[in-house]
Amino acid sequence: VEPLVKMVEVDGSDLVKDFAEEMEKMLGRKMMSVKVGSAIFLSYSLFDYYNALLINTMDSNGNYVELGQEFPLEKNEHFNKxxxxxxxxxxxxxxxxxxxxxxxxxxxxxxxxxNDIFVDNFEKDPTLTWQYFGSATGFFRLYPGIQWTPDENGVVAFDARNRNWYIQAATSPKDIIIVVDISGSMKGLRLTIAKHTINTILETLGENDFVNVIAYSDYVSYVEPCFKGTLVQADLxxxxxxxxxxxxxxxxxxxxxxxxxxxxxRVLNEVSMGQGSLCNQAIMLITDGAMEDFQEVFEEFNWPERRVRVFTYLIGRELTFAENVKWIACNNKGYYTHISTLADVQENVMEYLHVxxxxxxxxxxxxxxxxxxYMDTVVGANDDILLMMTSVAMPVFSKKEETLSHGILLGVVGTDVPLRELMRLAPRYKxxxxxYAFLNTNNGYILSHPDLRPLVGPCLTAQHVYLWFLPCSRHVLVLRSHVFLTTVLCLLCLSRGSFMSSLKNAFFIRLHDLTTSDVTIANEWTYCETDIDPHHRKYxxxxxxxxxxxxxxxxxxxxxxLLQQTMFDAVVTAPMEAYWTAIMLNTSGLDEGIETAFLGTRSGLMRVIRFAENEKRVAKKFLSPLDKENIFTLDHFPVWYRRAAENPAGKFLYYIPREDTRGIFPNMAVTACLRVCVCVCVCVYPRASLHRVSLYDYQAMCKMSQHSASSARPLLSVRALCSISVCAERVVRCSYTKRHCCHTNKKNKADxxxxxxxxxxxxxxDPSIKETNSIIKCGRCQKMFVGQQIPDSNLLLMVVQxxxxxxRQYPLINMEPKEVKYILPCDRMKSMKIRRRPESCHAYHPQVPHSCLLSD
Known part of the structure; x- marks a missing residue:
């Protein structure tokens, strides 16, 4: 075997280029399906349609209700079951x-x-997921068809026009200043409506937009003084x-x-010189009336070009000053709306996008x-099928000559792309x-990353996830990595000196080495593409x-x-099956307590043999399909594989799987381990060559204080808490168990x-120190300790008096994560991130009518 194999260094530049090319091909297919969908529209004729809320619904007489005809439905594995x-x-x-x-x-x-286009697209590209069209009038066409379930109050609140894919496709980047009236006449319901209007406008903005909010009464004030005189990126x-x-x-x-x-x-003029979106600019005026004469203001700043649109929102039932508010919108290529109730807000705010x-x-x-x-919480919002998604979308216009000058937007057509499908293109074994591979947006935020955690326990951290920094590793490890990137924002992080085996000739196939009961391969990897043909999805x-x-x-x-690497690994490791079987048959040679023997290879192949029956095993979940941390997944190699690879050859790794900690140690033992370990760290780490290292979690969730925006005691995700090292990372690890992570305040369940x-x-x-000892003075007594490395292992024996x-002299170190309080939060919020502006901008066209645009 050895003469057929050589080791070659992985070329990260070539690897990321191949990754990008495969991704471009995949994304090209998705974009083509959207382009085809935007091209075909018919003329009006009265007819019924399949209403997703009413389909398959019958009245008391056994007849289908109006718009609720028979609509066959069948569970589909490809669409979240x-x-x-x-x-x-x-x-x-x-x-x-x-x-x-x-x-x-x-x-x-x-x-x-x-409908036919959607079906045809899916037949041509079976990897497509949801395809849809969101209309400017409010309806949402979804393929494949489903039955829509209202909320507990019987309400269907989902409106496609509020979704990010619709808003981004319908408009170009924009600079928005929201101006709100907080004079005495705005008290009560009017102020409530105004606040809701502001929040609704904010929800129509994305990371390519810039915004600020100004309040006025007798004087002008910024709602955030830190942002005075500028615009900030409208990120989450x-x-x-x-x-x-x-x-x-x-x-x-x-x-x-x-x-x-x-x-x-003044602010919009200043940012147009190089900051902001460098595209659309608009002022959103929210008031219950305007009595002043504004002509000289517009003459000075906005006429005759009218590059800044002014949208006006008249709040309240009274129309005494409506004419002035209309005049402002009409003379600045804007739009006037009258909002008298909270129910009017959503529909009226969305009009500015069409303008x-x-x-x-x-x-x-x-x-x-x-x-x-973003998280796909609309269709099937239970924990088992929540997926991180990105959407590709494009606008659909009216092509009628008589309406061309009016610029009528019919809606937006799009499709969803699960990020896992993009990441499957990365050659994990290389x-x-x-x-690991990860994806970036043009604004420098993470689109997909192995350590991206959109869920913290049962909590959705954010509808859109923006993250600046994610570590290569979650425990202390000195590692030099190289990052390779391409213009399609595909990035690879490779450990320095990454090698893989290369076969000089096609290795002979011994298929029986792959079909034995102890062999599995990484089911989340793509050895063979099973999504192209629907008949292959069952495999x-x-x-x-x-x-x-x-x-x-x-x-x-x-x-x-990959198949060649896998077959090679199967052949080379085949003797392990006979070796383990011989040990299992020879009961005298098997030490008590040994439950499982296993090995893993770079190709994702694993061999596992169980020496004990399932009911007798303590670590029942270990290496099961649900034990994601200890098997090969799309995101990472098993944790035992990674930890072992950090050590030199011949050194034994002792490791406690997190999920099995409570089964291996009784609660008392775990508590004692934590207490002793923390005490040792506090008392002896300066003298025992234990180095303290600060680690950071940039995806944590903290409880909000009743008196401030945040508090000092966070609730981290299970994955983050359980990875915290209490003692020496390379020698002993007493980790938090799941019960520590999921503690809640019984007095205040609605944190x-x-x-x-x-x-x-x-x-x-410090691994270079084999043994150390010292004496610590603690008031009237002395505490002696000895620390000694156990040879050929990652264990450290600590003996403490x-x-x-x-x-009293050495208070316990608080091992719980603490919120980072930034000294200059203002500077951090308004700092301009390194970004690349979108290439396209449609801010002006001479044929856009100057006629008054009103909505009462």
Whole structure:
């Protein structure tokens, strides 16, 4: 065997280029399906449609209700095991939209041709997931068709026009200044409506937009003084920060809007010189009336070009000053709306997006956009099928000549792409033990990463996940890595000196070495592509590989290089089966307590033999399909594989799987371990060559204090807490168990969590010191300790004198993560991140009408 094998260094540059090319091909197929979907629309004719809320619903007489005809549904593995109809799409209409309105019926019929396009797209590319069309009138066409379930109050709140994919596709990047009236006349319900209007506008913004909020009465004030005179990126953190501040607004004084308008124009003019989005600019004026004369303000700052649009929102039932508010919008290419109740807010706010889309519509520029990462909580929102997604979408315009100058946006067509499908394209076996692939957005945020944690316990950390920094490893490890990237924002992190075996010739196939009962391969890896043909989806990766190698499924697309590596590993490790079987049959040679023997290879192949029956095993979950941390997954090698690879050859690794800690040690033993370990760390680490290292979690969730925006005691995810080192990382590890992570306050079950950064300590023992001892003075007594490395292992034996109490002189170290309080939070929030602006911008077109745009 050895003459056929050589070791070659992995070339990260070539690897990331191949990764990018495969991703471009995949994304190209998704974009093509969207382009085809945007091209076909029909004219109006009265007809019924499949309403997703009413399908298969019968009345008391056994007849189908109106819009609720028979709609066959069948569970489909590819669509999260949900009942779907892959031959038809269904229509979802929000509760606040009349489902028989003439505009809805017209739009549904116009988009009926999409049904055949969706079916055809799915037949051509079976890896496609949800395809959809969100209409400007409010309905949502979804393929495959499903039955929509309302909430516990019978309400369907989902509105496609509020989704990020719709908003980004419908408009170009924008600079927005929200100007809100907080004079005395805005008290009560008016202020409540105004606050809700601001929050709704903020929700229409994304990371390519820039924003600020100005309040005015007798004088002008920024809701966040830190952002005075500038715009900040409308990312999730800043939007949520604005919402908190808006809730604190109180009415006072007399409304003098002229000063606020001047300040807004001044800021927009300054940022147009190089900051902000360098695209659309708009002022959103929220008031219950305007009595001043604004003509000179507009003449000075905005006329005659009118590059800054002004949208006005008249709050309250009274229309005394409506004409002035209308005049402001009409003379600045904006839009006027009257909001008298909270229910009016959503529909009226969304109108400004259609106005901003007009230059793009008139140009017929079908820009394709990709959204940032988000959790798919709309369709099937239980923990088992929550997925991180990105969406590709593009706008759909009216092509009628008579409406061309009006720039009518019909809606947005799009499809979802699970990020796991993108990451499957990365050749995991070539990345090595500590290597990984990740994706970045144009704004420098993480789109996909192995350590991305959108869920903290049962809590969704954010609808859109923005992260600046994610570590290569979650424990203390000195490692030099190389990062390779491409212009499609695919990145690879490789350990320095990554090698893999290369076979000089095709290795002979001994298929029986792969079919023995002790062999498994990484089912999340792509040895063979089973998603292209629906008939292949029933196969596991091992079944697909065997059927391909035996010629039963020659049309399967398989990774020949990975298959060759896997067969090589299967042949080389085959003698282990006979060796383990001989040990198991020779009961006298098997030590008591040994439950499982296993090995793993770089190709994802594992051999596992159980020496004890399942009911007798303590570590029942270990190496089971649910034990993600200890098997090969899409994101990482098993933790025991990674930890062992960090040590030199011939050194034994002793490791306690996290899920099995409580089974191996009784609760008392675990508690004692923590107490002794922490005491040793406190008392002896300066003298015992234990080095304290601070680790950081940039995805933590902290409980909000009743008196401030955050508190000092966070609740971390299970994965983060359980990885905290209490003693020397390389020699002994007493980890937190799951019960420590899931502790809740019984007195206050409704704790509100917010994203935060936390810091926690770890202690690393110097491996060059084989033995150390010292005496610690603790008041009237002395504590002696001895530390000694156990040869050829990662264990450290610590013997500490127990009859001397040092707790007063050496308080216990708090091992729980603490929230990081930044000294200059203002500078951090408004700092301009390194980003690449979107290439496309549609801010102006000479044919956009100057006529007054009103909505009463």
């Amino acid at each position: 949900l009942p779907v109809n892959t031959q038809m799409s269904s229509i979802q209409v929000p509760t606040n939209v009349y489902n028989k309105d003439s505009e809805i019926l017209n739009g549904v019929y116009m988009s009926e041709a999409l 953190d800043n939007r949520e920060h604005f919402k908190l501040l808006v809730e604190q607004l109180q009415v006072k004084g007399e409304g003098k809007v002229k000063k606020a308008m001047k300040e807004s124009f 901003l889309s007009r230059p793009m519509v008139i140009n017929h520029d079908h820009d394709i956009i990709w959204t940032e990462a 990345l090595g033990v500590h290597g 596991s990766q091992l079944q697909a590989v065997i059927r391909y190698l035996t010629g039963k499924e020659p049309e399967l697309e398989c990774d020949e290089e 509100v969590l917010q994203p935060c950064d936390t810091e926690y300590p770890s202690f690393v023992y 127990s009859d001397c109490d040092c707790s």
